[in-house]
Amino acid sequence: FFQAHFPFISHNYSPASGVMDPEFVTNIDALYIILFQVMVSSVVMKMKPLRSMMSGFLVCAVGMSLTLAFQNVLFTMIAILVFSLGEMAGSPKITEYIGRIAPVDKKALYMGYSFIPVFLGNVLAGIISGSVYQQMSDKVMIVRKYVEEKGLSIPEGLSNNAYFDEAARQSGMSPHELTDFLWNTYHPSQIWMVLMVVGVGAAFALFVYDRVTSRSESIIFAGMKKQAFIFYPLLLLLLFMLFAGGLVYGAVSIPVESVVNILLGEGTERLAWQNIVLQSRFPQAVTALL
16 A cells, blocks of 8 residues: 555665554544544543543544554555544543542652553553464464364464465465465454453443442542542553453453442452452463463
8 A cells, every 4th residue: 555655654664565564553543633633632621531531532542443443545544643642632631530539639640650551551562462373363373273273284383474374375276365364264353352442341340440430529539530530540450451351261250349449448458359260260271371
């Protein structure tokens, strides 16, 4: 596509014909933000921060899921635009919300704490998403599964690219044709469901947080802040790990009653946490992810 319509981009950002540097693809998101941030901000500036964040998370989930729906370049660029719109709607509102709820003398401290989710995401992303992605959509794993099913004999010690090229040669196909065959046969795009669940789960967690905190006249009450900032993120992280572990382990259940008790603050919360960990086979799920 770029070689035919934008030869400058293909010449400077393509290591080989039909291949585009991943760095260039991710920079498309930054280009959209430069072009449309002011426009999006003018639309969401009057929205409440939490509602804008929920909308942004949902749109991001839709955009990220759409990037996996087809192999068409134009469709992927449009999907990245959808993701960027969600990011532009939600990301600035996070900073605004932290600035609103922070005490006057602790705004800088709260701003620093707002990066804890980024830290946890970077630390846990490989553990949580790596196994799921490898099982469902990793090209190397899929081609090795194809080689095993077809009984092809490929020497060990080859790089991933060389292994793929050799598999294509022995199959009588070009690398591009083999890529299309694997896409249509093994359906790696189904991982969009995982991404959608993550996005919808994050938006739902914010919805619950908004419902709980809106009962109070001010969200700065100490007891409510402690519950909202500590227990709900931990609960969301735990549920996400259970979902990801369930895809790998295959036998994870979530005790809904205990989750509701924690969200509503009813009953003994310590017992509810214990029920979630024990009844959902959480250790087995974590072991499967590792």
